[in-house]
Amino acid sequence: MATTVEEHSTSLRKDDLIEMYWTMLLARRLDERAWVLHRQGRIAFHISGIGHEAAQVGAAFALRRGVDWVVPYYRDLAMILSLGLTPREFALSIMGKKGDPSSGGRQMPSHWSLRRANVVSHSAPVATQTTHAVGIALGIKMTGDDAVAITSIGEGSTAQGEWYEGVNWAAIHHLPVIFLVENNMYAISVRQEQQMAVRHVADKAAGLGLPGVSVDGMDILKVHEAVSEAASRARAGEGPTLVEAKVYRLTPHSSDDDDRSYRSREEVAEWRARDPLDRFAAQLLDQRHLAPEAVAEMDARARQEVDEAIQFAESALYPEVSEGAYPVYAEDIPHA
């Protein structure tokens, strides 16, 4: 059963809930549009977060945005929107246009960075971000700053030694960091059973000496609660937490993938019936935080924002060719 808003112990106000829903919705509409643009040949690549929105927005809203530090992974569109990325910026990035805030068109889309929101640049090789979050948490501890670091990753990528080393280090040094695992049961085509011999990713925490919790990642409030608790622990000097959010990727892995070779249409349909966006809408309607008309109005607004963002990006410039050559070293930054 989904948590009801009342049951949920943390202090989310109605406005927060509506903002959370709005962010999920906006992420969903942007993401869907990216798939369309790809089919139309107007963008070259897209990697999707559809199905992961509740986990990402639930986690992001448990942070003090702009204070805490975030080291995300490529599926985190909804999380980064929560932290302040604009639809226009996202649109620029999928087209490789100038003004893409993550990389000025250097990185593939969905390889985030948003300095103004403490979102750290990450790469494509999975799991490298884990130790970065730990190092940030070490910096927080050394300076005595009042902040927490969070890093996200897929369940398959927890098979990397990189992930293990990072979590181990944080557990030894009681660092203020949260390891969020978005477990969608697949790493491209490979099922969780081929990635680990434990039932839940959270079970790995026992072997590393930190608390691990596993929550229904399609339930935004459950995720919010778990990450809020982890953040409190971190701020209280009680060290890191592993939070596993069980989700499902409702799309193929990326625009280059065809998931029919490795999972049945029935399985996908089953999970589609548990769509986290619909579920949260139902909760909010049920609890009368939103009226049906408001939901429809928000959807129209989201679609319009997406239209506008895409239009904006389509008429934006590409980076100049001369930009390719820098900044290789910090000394080159003034030219940037």
Next chain:
Amino acid sequence: MATTVEEHSTSLRKDDLIEMYWTMLLARRLDERAWVLHRQGRIAFHISGIGHEAAQVGAAFALRRGVDWVVPYYRDLAMILSLGLTPREFALSIMGKKGDPSSGGRQMPSHWSLRRANVVSHSAPVATQTTHAVGIALGIKMTGDDAVAITSIGEGSTAQGEWYEGVNWAAIHHLPVIFLVENNMYAISVRQEQQMAVRHVADKAAGLGLPGVSVDGMDILKVHEAVSEAASRARAGEGPTLVEAKVYRLTPHSSDDDDRSYRSREEVAEWRARDPLDRFAAQLLDQRHLAPEAVAEMDARARQEVDEAIQFAESALYPEVSEGAYPVYAEDIPHA
């Protein structure tokens, strides 16, 4: 309390027990002599297994020697002697002489390899051997051969992602491999608490989905029992086991180390009182498997074998300079 021989459930015969004691004793005397040779400037380097002998011999005697496969680490002199390395061969290796069976003088001493005994060549970078043992176990499973692989490592080295990845793979694929951790509480100067946030290395097994056991590694029979059980499981197709043997390194890390900067003389003395060689001798005397005179006679014999081996190696030749150039590729082997 130490296990009495009677309590011990496996079918070790008296001869086995005496051979086990003999091997521990020989390892000890060789190891001690290496320290003396180093002080005399007659060898350049030594890394010691003193304090680990019960764990190593206990484990080796749980294997079908010459059938099962072994991927050891540098502290495993007593284990490799159990598998058939001769004192002469060891002496050649510490002097970098021709005829060193591990590498023909190419590797530092104690970087084992003994093809005739299925002891696989390993390197100095810690933890790389773990995945090799897993690959061997995969080969065993693929061919349907009746063998088991075992690999040993120090507790500090289990902080490496390499170790995690190897154990994870074996757990997923139920491979016939045993992960033996010789936990001596230190990685050079760094204590276990700085390497992991769990109390026992065996606790890591829970997070990886395989059984983990922790035994008193100063008690040869306990180790023998644990490894025997792990080997039975592996042979029965029940997959890998993690066995932690708690030991103590009674010497500095290596001939380049000075352990006074990081541990007290009292601590070392305390552990010296629990010397596994003395302890096993006491058990055997107690159970009347050996008479005091026999112990003394064996000691004299061991010392004589060591003398003879060192003499032999000192008059042996160095590799010819021309040997340095090969074999870089398998094609070069005929020249070797």
Next chain:
Amino acid sequence: MPEITLIEGLRQAMDEELARDERVFIVGEDVGPRGGVFRATQGLFEKYGAGRVIDSPLAELSIVGVGIGAALYGMRPICEIQFADFIYPALNQIINEAAKICYRSAGEWTVPMVIRAPYGGGIGGGLYHSQSVETLFCHVPGLKVVIPSTPYDAKGLLKSAVRDPNPVLVFEPKKGYRLIKGEVPEGEGELVPLGQARITRQGSDLSVIAYGMMHYYCLQAAEAVARDGIEVEVVDLRTLKPLDKQAILSSIKKTGKVLIVHEDNLTGGFGAEIAAILADEAFTDLDAPIRRLAGPDVPAVPYSHPLQSWFMPDAEKIAAAMRDLAAY
């Protein structure tokens, strides 16, 4: 002879080797039912089963480390790294282990294994799906490095690599996977021996040395400058390590001028070693400076289309460099 694509050549090679020798197996990410993200192993899981076409955990170092262990046991692993960019976690296993085991054990142990990885840019892959990584490995004694540029060589070299008793890295120009087509004999294919370069175009004015996708562009560029009367000799290295020094030296003896082309970054790239050899051993044959055309010294190929084009050497840039050198 039927025309096939480069990637089909690779697939056939693996199929034939799996059929020939039961010690051969494939291991990597998504190589099973998915058939690999580029479909290089398509159909092999269905044909040979989960025991011989193994979906590994998402962990490159263990793909290689487990492969090494299996090879030590007597198996013949073909390890797939999904993109060359993701090979770094495995470098300790490749450089400290695979490359050194034969030497360090005085030949008691050998590591017959293949590591395949798609490499190179021009496919919109950005910094982490476009890298050229061959140079690192060409510096490591104990390894062999192969880069095919035609379907025929892709098939024949990969088959030879599988049968080779050493660790062999096969880097595959992914942009050419479907773009490059060529004739390959049907049925049990021919082996192409490791360590032999091929002169793919005769010429007397200057020599161009290349491999992989750049070789493909060099041939196009050579055609273009031929129209201006510049006759370029094109050398396709095919195996970078061991390098076919003789082929290069003879070509330069003939032409006296040399242009080396690769898409990997210029500084410290494999072209440097070729230049160094020629600057020593062909010193008296050279009648012009040794020129290199390579990827610029930025961390990797950027994503945005104009930046990618700026980065990548192509037929046009190569032709310009050829003209420039010919005019020296």
Next chain:
Amino acid sequence: MPEITLIEGLRQAMDEELARDERVFIVGEDVGPRGGVFRATQGLFEKYGAGRVIDSPLAELSIVGVGIGAALYGMRPICEIQFADFIYPALNQIINEAAKICYRSAGEWTVPMVIRAPYGGGIGGGLYHSQSVETLFCHVPGLKVVIPSTPYDAKGLLKSAVRDPNPVLVFEPKKGYRLIKGEVPEGEGELVPLGQARITRQGSDLSVIAYGMMHYYCLQAAEAVARDGIEVEVVDLRTLKPLDKQAILSSIKKTGKVLIVHEDNLTGGFGAEIAAILADEAFTDLDAPIRRLAGPDVPAVPYSHPLQSWFMPDAEKIAAAMRDLAAY
């Protein structure tokens, strides 16, 4: 000015930087109470505490990865890798992360960090305690690579590296740690700027380019051949990346002949890049083939004493190569 050892120069540099800037910290294996296995950090744990001199877990990739994270947060980590041979597990972090973060974020993020590692042979360390690994990193845009050969430079370059806003690798010739002594001003020491080579001996007959321990031997060899009337100019690179191309080009302009010396394996070693640059840009200045003297192409330095001597370039071998080239 007092004479100190090379390792003491490094220790002083770290001491002074820790005192100067509270963002600076040290992290690595056994760097704490043990003071490092070579004692480079001796006394610093006692002076600055466990919060700033951190004994890491035995895991190189996380030493570097955590260092990167801390640097992103604004700290100034000095990461110690106990032996250069053990740097490979961290290559993914160094090459795919540290080197690329500035570029990939269009300069929004930078990684001011130092990675120190003892390197090189001749100390009986065998295959895994003797490696030279600089070449790999010199090929990677975004990194800087420093190798000092005197106590003065060791101190001054390390201090500059700590203050540099980029990832800087400092490889330390461990054989020279206590063997090489030299004068270094007391108290707050001088900075030696990155990117500048130094002519350590003037000569007109031929140029020798080297770094680290080989530079030390090159000076000895130059003295030896001077007795035969051969005047060698010796260039100590000090920083390999960015390379001081101008210093090399001017020296060759003067001498017309060049010998490049390193202990890393010959093929694809850093000498190749130097040779390639000269073969292009100094083509008309050269009046002899470009010669390289380097470690042979075997996987690493073997342990046994006679084999180690066979591997290592030394003053005698270098002098022979100088004589040979001078006679060309």
